[in-house]
Amino acid sequence: MERATSVLTDPYSLSEQARAAVYHNIFTRRDVRSQFLPDQVSDLVLSRVLMAAHHAPSVGFMQPWNFLVIRSKAVRQRVHSAFLLARAEEATRFESGKEQQYRRLKLEGILDAPVNICVTCDHERAGPAVLGRTHNSTTDVYSTVCAVQNLWLAARAEGLGVGWVSIFKPTALQQILGIPATISPIAYLCVGFVSYFLEKPELELAGWRSRTPLEKLVFFEQWGQDHCEWSDGIVQRIRHIQEREGQGVMAE
Amino acid sequence: MERATSVLTDPYSLSEQARAAVYHNIFTRRDVRSQFLPDQVSDLVLSRVLMAAHHAPSVGFMQPWNFLVIRSKAVRQRVHSAFLLARAEEATRFESGKEQQYRRLKLEGILDAPVNICVTCDHERAGPAVLGRTHNSTTDVYSTVCAVQNLWLAARAEGLGVGWVSIFKPTALQQILGIPATISPIAYLCVGFVSYFLEKPELELAGWRSRTPLEKLVFFEQWGQDHCEWSDGIVQRIRHIQEREGQGVMAE
Numbered sequence: 001m002e003r004a005t006s007v008l009t010d011p012y013s014l015s016e017q018a019r020a021a022v023y024h025n026i027f028t029r030r031d032v033r034s035q036f037l038p039d040q041v042s043d044l045v046l047s048r049v050l051m052a053a054h055h056a057p058s059v060g061f062m063q064p065w066n067f068l069v070i071r072s073k074a075v076r077q078r079v080h081s082a083f084l085l086a087r088a089e090e091a092t093r094f095e096s097g098k099e100q101q102y103r104r105l106k107l108e109g110i111l112d113a114p115v116n117i118c119v120t121c122d123h124e125r126a127g128p129a130v131l132g133r134t135h136n137s138t139t140d141v142y143s144t145v146c147a148v149q150n151l152w153l154a155a156r157a158e159g160l161g162v163g164w165v166s167i168f169k170p171t172a173l174q175q176i177l178g179i180p181a182t183i184s185p186i187a188y189l190c191v192g193f194v195s196y197f198l199e200k201p202e203l204e205l206a207g208w209r210s211r212t213p214l215e216k217l218v219f220f221e222q223w224g225q226d227h228c229e230w231s232d233g234i235v236q237r238i239r240h241i242q243e244r245e246g247q248g249v250m251a252e
Numbered sequence: 253m254e255r256a257t258s259v260l261t262d263p264y265s266l267s268e269q270a271r272a273a274v275y276h277n278i279f280t281r282r283d284v285r286s287q288f289l290p291d292q293v294s295d296l297v298l299s300r301v302l303m304a305a306h307h308a309p310s311v312g313f314m315q316p317w318n319f320l321v322i323r324s325k326a327v328r329q330r331v332h333s334a335f336l337l338a339r340a341e342e343a344t345r346f347e348s349g350k351e352q353q354y355r356r357l358k359l360e361g362i363l364d365a366p367v368n369i370c371v372t373c374d375h376e377r378a379g380p381a382v383l384g385r386t387h388n389s390t391t392d393v394y395s396t397v398c399a400v401q402n403l404w405l406a407a408r409a410e411g412l413g414v415g416w417v418s419i420f421k422p423t424a425l426q427q428i429l430g431i432p433a434t435i436s437p438i439a440y441l442c443v444g445f446v447s448y449f450l451e452k453p454e455l456e457l458a459g460w461r462s463r464t465p466l467e468k469l470v471f472f473e474q475w476g477q478d479h480c481e482w483s484d485g486i487v488q489r490i491r492h493i494q495e496r497e498g499q500g501v502m503a504e
Binding site (some may be wrong): 044052055060 | 264265267269270271273274275276277278279281285294295298299300301302303304306307308309311312313314315317318319320321322323324327338341342345354357360372378380381383384385386388389391393394397398401402404406408409410411413416418419420422423429430431432435438439446448449453455456460461463464466469470471472473474475476482483485486488489490493494500501503504
């Protein structure tokens with residue numbers, strides 16, 4: 001759909017600069033909770049971001065998603081109340097030191113962000129038989145999450161922060177937003193311009209959890225095999241990229 | 253992590269050209285089944301694509317994913333056999349005309365693509381209590397799908413096609429790849445350079461299903477509300493972008 005020929009070397013590869021832009025966007029995307037500005041998001045920018053979401057892959061081209069765009073303060077206040085209840089419940093699941101830390105964390109920007117978007121999944125969008133969904137009916141939810149990630153990355157490119165809030169009782173969003181019981185709310189997103197993007201994920205900076213070295217998460221040919229005859233080069237490259245953190249994956 | 257300052261106007265917004273690159277990449281990403289080339293994918297490119305996946309958002313910074321990289325022809329042949337069995341089952345779910353069409357579609361490139369990647373979700377990665385996962389335990393799967401979409405978009409930027417194959421009996425991949433029963437295979441991806449990317453999704457070109465106009469999928473303030481006092485501008489922008497398909501969302 002996009003013909004930004006200036007950014008291409010040929011129709012199928014991106015230029016080095018365009019590729020660097022895509023990686024930059026992926027690596028600087030953040031789950032934003034604290035840095036939202038009240039500035040309104042224009043119709044044009046919102047439309048572009050929604051269009052990016054709609055161009056996600058979907059199982060059997062099912063396009064099972066809907067996008068419920070919320071600006072009303074009253075609606076956001078009801079959602080925020082539901083969040084507070086669920087957060088109080090979740091806090092008790094952690095042991096004392098961790099619970100104290102949990103209670104200090106800012107976990108959402110429902111009222112700070114001028115726009116909220118609830119992304120839902122309609123499991124019946126394409127009838128009972130869907131190509132690719134026969135053996136795993138959850139694949140429609142996977143498609144919906146792909147749309148969320150597309151939206152998130154397009155938003156980052158526009159300078160918009162996005163925060164995904166998942167601390168709600170299961171039926172709270174359905175009740176507040178009038179979503180039928182057969183439709184699953186998958187993501188509740190806070191969207192708005194930000195004063196800045198953090199250098200690293202907020203939970204990492206807060207000492208909640210660390211980033212796992214990628215090479216510990218990659219297996220070769222079979223589960224649990226952390227090396228094989230051709231894996232050394234990949235592991236070395238991964239370590240190299242991690243050591244140069246901040247220099248960019250495109251630096252060599 | 254990436255500091256491609258040349259593509260930035262300031263640390264928080266992308267330049268117009270960089271933004272166009274991100275959108276171009278999102279809109280030209282395809283689920284590839286038929287255009288794979290046998291050319292090997294370098295360690296460097298594979299590492300970059302995996303690193304992009306690893307920088308997906310995750311609930312409670314859980315990073316529940318693993319990446320099982322497969323090049324072995326023997327392993328891919330076993331996976332392909334499992335696909336053929338499941339495809340034969342799925343074909344019977346469609347009515348006669350549609351079943352004929354289904355049987356003619358090429359649905360995977362397991363043996364054509366030189367690299368296959370199985371992306372899995374470890375539901376116990378961060379212990380029993382995970383921030384943001386208390387009220388919906390499936391959020392770890394959502395995080396894993398975000399990693400898949402990051403991988404897919406990074407691959408597109410490298411000129412690599414990706415095809416997600418979901419036509420397998422539930423335990424087939426676990427048996428073939430030695431994945432423990434407690435770990436869920438979420439995506440089985442065929443990855444390789446391509447002769448070209450299709451202009452539109454393959455299932456759309458094949459007449460299997462059409463793309464839904466986005467404005468029919470967007471609601472405002474409450475479920476089912478297709479307009480409100482501030483929605484006209486967004487709907488108009490969406491229609492405008494759709495009418496200019498091929499001109500690009502950044503054209504105005």
